[in-house]
Amino acid sequence: MINTQDILETINMIRAENLDIRTITMGISLLSCADSDIHMSCDKIYEKICRQAEHLVQTGENIEKEYGIPIIHKRISVTPISMLVAASGGDPVLYAKTLERAAQTVGVNFIGGYSALVQKGFAAGDEALIQSIPEALAETEHICSSVNIGSTKAGINMDAVATMGQIVRKAAEITADKGCIGPAKLVVFCNAPEDNPFMAGAFHGAGEADCVINVGVSGPGVVRAALEKIPDGNITDVADTVKKTAFKITRVGQLVAKEAAKRLGVPFGIVDLSLAPTPAVGDSVAHILEEMGLEQCGAHGTTACLALLNDAVKKGGVMASSHVGGLSGAFIPVSEDAGMIAAAENGTLSIEKLEAMTAVCSVGLDMIIIPGDTSAEVISGIIADEAAIGMINSKTTAVRVIPAIGKNIGDTLNFGGLLGYGPVMKLNTASPAKFIHRGGRIPAPIQSLKN
Amino acid sequence: MRAILTVVGHDTVGILSKVSAMCAEHNVNIIEVSQSILQDMFCMIMLADVSQCTIPFTAFADKAQALGEEMNLSVHAMHEDIFNSMHRV
Numbered sequence: 003m004i005n006t007q008d009i010l011e012t013i014n015m016i017r018a019e020n021l022d023i024r025t026i027t028m029g030i031s032l033l034s035c036a037d038s039d040i041h042m043s044c045d046k047i048y049e050k051i052c053r054q055a056e057h058l059v060q061t062g063e064n065i066e067k068e069y070g071i072p073i074i075h076k077r078i079s080v081t082p083i084s085m086l087v088a089a090s091g092g093d094p095v096l097y098a099k100t101l102e103r104a105a106q107t108v109g110v111n112f113i114g115g116y117s118a119l120v121q122k123g124f125a126a127g128d129e130a131l132i133q134s135i136p137e138a139l140a141e142t143e144h145i146c147s148s149v150n151i152g153s154t155k156a157g158i159n160m161d162a163v164a165t166m167g168q169i170v171r172k173a174a175e176i177t178a179d180k181g182c183i184g185p186a187k188l189v190v191f192c193n194a195p196e197d198n199p200f201m202a203g204a205f206h207g208a209g210e211a212d213c214v215i216n217v218g219v220s221g222p223g224v225v226r227a228a229l230e231k232i233p234d235g236n237i238t239d240v241a242d243t244v245k246k247t248a249f250k251i252t253r254v255g256q257l258v259a260k261e262a263a264k265r266l267g268v269p270f271g272i273v274d275l276s277l278a279p280t281p282a283v284g285d286s287v288a289h290i291l292e293e294m295g296l297e298q299c300g301a302h303g304t305t306a307c308l309a310l311l312n313d314a315v316k317k318g319g320v321m322a323s324s325h326v327g328g329l330s331g332a333f334i335p336v337s338e339d340a341g342m343i344a345a346a347e348n349g350t351l352s353i354e355k356l357e358a359m360t361a362v363c364s365v366g367l368d369m370i371i372i373p374g375d376t377s378a379e380v381i382s383g384i385i386a387d388e389a390a391i392g393m394i395n396s397k398t399t400a401v402r403v404i405p406a407i408g409k410n411i412g413d414t415l416n417f418g419g420l421l422g423y424g425p426v427m428k429l430n431t432a433s434p435a436k437f438i439h440r441g442g443r444i445p446a447p448i449q450s451l452k453n
Numbered sequence: 454m455r456a457i458l459t460v461v462g463h464d465t466v467g468i469l470s471k472v473s474a475m476c477a478e479h480n481v482n483i484i485e486v487s488q489s490i491l492q493d494m495f496c497m498i499m500l501a502d503v504s505q506c507t508i509p510f511t512a513f514a515d516k517a518q519a520l521g522e523e524m525n526l527s528v529h530a531m532h533e534d535i536f537n538s539m540h541r542v
Contacts, residue, residue, distance in 0.1 A: 004457075004536045004537065004540055004541070006487060006489060006491070006496065006498055008536065008539075009457060009459060009498055009536055010461070010496065011540075012535065012536055012539055012540070013459055013461070013529065017527070064511055067510075067511040067514050067515070068510055068511060068514065068531070068532045069532045069534070070514070070529055070530075070531035070532070070535065250539045250540075253538045254535060254538060256538065257535060257538040
């Protein structure tokens with residue numbers, strides 16, 4: 003039998019340190035549902051999702067109980083809907099409403115994939131889908147949207163960047179009476195992964211199998227608790243401890259992913275090695291960085307600590323899983339992390355520091371609340387900067403900022419639940435308007451001469 | 454399938470008897486038991502064969518938890534694979 007200490011360590015991780023499986027996400031290809039009649043297309047989508055995911059939630063709940071490990075979310079990602087709009091034409095919001103209906107039928111808490119991939123240009127369906135995003139997010143509860151506007155291979159589509167600044171603003175304006183929830187469900191990506199299980203950026207890429215199970219692990223609390231036990235260790239010890247802890251966390255993810263795939267009769271896709279925080283006490287990535295020795299997250303030294311953490315999590319996780327993918331890295335969503343919220347509230351953490359942090363970790367400027375009067379051009383400027391970091395460094399970056407309509411610096415916006423709450427953060431408001439309105443593309447970067 | 458039952462809490466009379474009675478009631482065969490006192494806490498770990506269990510394992514896990522609450526202890530029944538996967542390469 004396994005020894006007592008190990009058994010108690012596992013139990014303690016789950017009960018006291020918030021170890022959980024953050025999400026089991028079923029990726030479903032909707033390419034087989036494309037039809038030139040939008041109503042036919044919607045009917046096929048509803049039927050396929052309900053058939054494939056019929057037992058997803060129940061299976062997740064059974065695994066949760068048998069293995070004693072909480073599985074927080076059961077979700078679905080689908081083929082970017084712009085591809086279906088390309089075939090059918092018509093009002094894309096009909097697709098959003100169909101997905102919403104399917105989400106409610108199968109009982110998942112989000113379906114991701116109201117998406118378009120426009121890193122090099124707009125194909126049929128892309129512009130119509132993008133323009134419909136604010137309305138689609140306002141009229142649904144369980145649908146997430148993402149748009150990929152750049153990649154290392156293609157460069158950055160600046161026309162899309164300009165458009166997305168306006169779309170983010172509009173999404174906030176038309177959901178102002180619901181706490182500006184619209185843009186909290188919208189991610190603008192550079193180098194978007196096609197097998198990401200995490201919302202709001204999950205979609206099922208065109209190169210994926212017909213149906214797969216992807217799993218996202220979590221566990222910032224476990225890593226922090228492990229570091230707490232070595233208060234005097236040097237940085238090599240810190241990295242080793244993170245690595246070993248990440249290995250254990252990921253093994254659980256691998257177990258759950260394989261078991262879920264087996265029971266649902268679909269292939270296992272990937273485990274996403276991410277440290278995903280929640281606003282709950284003891285589940286914060288910022289607190290790991292503080293445990294390493296920073297007075298508060300955002301202090302000078304934060305980027306170095308985060309780089310170490312992110313790299314050690316991957317090193318530990320890679321050996322624990324047979325297939326790793328998705329975003330795989332530490333998340334730094336401000337409103338979803340108790341330590342980040344505290345650091346943003348007292349001004350230690352600025353948006354400029356967050357931008358620097360995104361250069362060394364997944365995924366980007368995430369869940370940042372900005373003043374309600376921020377112009378679309380400034381939002382586009384934020385998106386362009388972040389995409390440039392991703393493009394040059396061959397990594398995923400993303401922007402999920404929420405203009406808090408009617409609020410200003412120092413006010414608080416509360417989404418409730420796992421989306422959390424946070425202060426409105428200060429932005430540099432000098433205008434990038436002329437740059438943004440030039441349009442065109444930033445050419446793909448050279449892949450040698452790396453300095 | 455085999456499961457690990459853990460019982461953690463303040464030591465009282467009859468813990469072993471109540472937990473093993475629950476196992477017997479549902480035809481769960483206890484294979485191995487170890488118990489110790491860790492940081493002033495009573496800690497018992499059982500390895501059990503639940504393949505002949507008369508109720509679904511999820512229901513058995515619920516009963517174990519309910520028994521724990523009744524005795525003011527933390528009692529959990531979990532599939533052994535979660536421990537194997539975490540602690541064995």
